Amino acid sequence: MSNLFSLFNTSASALSAQSVRLNTVASNLANANTAATNPDEAYRAKQVLFQSVMDQANPNGSSTAVRVAGVTESQAAPHAHYEPHHPQANEEGYIFRPAISVVEEMANMMSASRNYEANVEVMETSRQLLQRTLQIGQG
Amino acid sequence: MSLSLDKAMGISPQAVNVRAQRMELLASNIANADTPNYKARDIDFRAVLESAAGGGNSLPMARSQAAHLDPNAGAMNGQVEALYRTPSQASLDGNTVDPQMERAAFAENAVQYQSSLEFLNRRVSGIREALRGDR
Numbered sequence: 001m002s003n004l005f006s007l008f009n010t011s012a013s014a015l016s017a018q019s020v021r022l023n024t025v026a027s028n029l030a031n032a033n034t035a036a037t038n039p040d041e042a043y044r045a046k047q048v049l050f051q052s053v054m055d056q057a058n059p060n061g062s063s064t065a066v067r068v069a070g071v072t073e074s075q076a077a078p079h080a081h082y083e084p085h086h087p088q089a090n091e092e093g094y095i096f097r098p099a100i101s102v103v104e105e106m107a108n109m110m111s112a113s114r115n116y117e118a119n120v121e122v123m124e125t126s127r128q129l130l131q132r133t134l135q136i137g138q139g
Numbered sequence: 140m141s142l143s144l145d146k147a148m149g150i151s152p153q154a155v156n157v158r159a160q161r162m163e164l165l166a167s168n169i170a171n172a173d174t175p176n177y178k179a180r181d182i183d184f185r186a187v188l189e190s191a192a193g194g195g196n197s198l199p200m201a202r203s204q205a206a207h208l209d210p211n212a213g214a215m216n217g218q219v220e221a222l223y224r225t226p227s228q229a230s231l232d233g234n235t236v237d238p239q240m241e242r243a244a245f246a247e248n249a250v251q252y253q254s255s256l257e258f259l260n261r262r263v264s265g266i267r268e269a270l271r272g273d274r
Contacts, residue, residue, distance in 0.1 A: 003159065004159050004162060004163070006163060007162060007163050007166045010163070010166050010167050010170045011166055011169075011170055013170060014169070014170030014171070018173075021173075049175075050171075050173055050174040050175065051174060051175075052167075052171050052174045052177050061163075062160050062163040062164045062167065062180075062221060063163045063164075063166070063167050064167040064170070064171060064177070065167075065170065066170050066171050066174050111173065112173075114238075115169075115172055115173060115238070118169050118172070118238060118242060119169060119170060121242075122166045122169055122170075122245060125245070125246075125249050126162065126166070126249075129162075129249060129252055129253065129256075132253065132256055133155075133256060136256065136259060136260050136263060137260065137263040137264070137267070
């Protein structure tokens with residue numbers, strides 16, 4: 001037996017997954033210019049990995065929630081810049097900045113926020129429908 | 140003649156049920172729009188409704204022994220078989236959700252759910268009216 005209530009769980013899981021994604025985008029953008037003295041200490045861009053979750057209690061059910069399976073760090077090597085007057089420059093005068101593409105992060109952020117909006121809309125619509133269902137036979 | 144509420148309601152309760160299940164599937168598709176390897180699912184409403192009405196042009200499998208597979212096993216607990224969508228634009232990460240199409244389908248399904256609900260509601264008021272008799 002299907003019920004509309006499980007739909008709230010599905011959409012809520014998507015909302016929280018997308019907000020984790022927005023959070024990583026925010027920290028990537030915030031650290032886009034963070035300098036480091038050596039390449040190992042430089043900030044690395046974070047990416048989330050989504051995974052769909054089957055409902056354990058109801059394996060044949062229709063709802064499939066989503067969760068964040070993990071946050072991975074980018075393997076791209078930090079860019080070296082020659083800035084001998086920078087306070088964090090090493091002996092050779094280099095500082096290391098993370099290999100973050102701001103444009104890519106902005107696109108990622110737009111995708112996340114559109115998806116978030118779509119899920120909010122789904123919840124709103126199903127809330128209205130549930131309310132109408134509860135009013136059957138009262139007219 | 141005894142009044143059978145089940146018969147009096149007609150097919151509307153099943154229709155509402157299938158609509159609710161389709162709603163769940165479409166909401167899952169929207170929720171998983173960015174999940175790698177997720178395959179979008181949907182149900183064929185017309186086929187489901189035909190089989191619920193007992194009609195259609197299907198030849199149901201006959202069971203002569205208890206060990207035979209029950210073709211109605213899924214339908215018994217109110218679940219309808221979900222089918223996988225054919226992607227219009229295949230994505231590199233194995234995801235077959237088309238967010239625009241899913242949102243359109245969701246909106247369409249919400250309106251259809253409301254109309255099924257309205258039919259059911261009218262049925263209920265009709266029966267109440269009949270039970271009340273003259274006032």
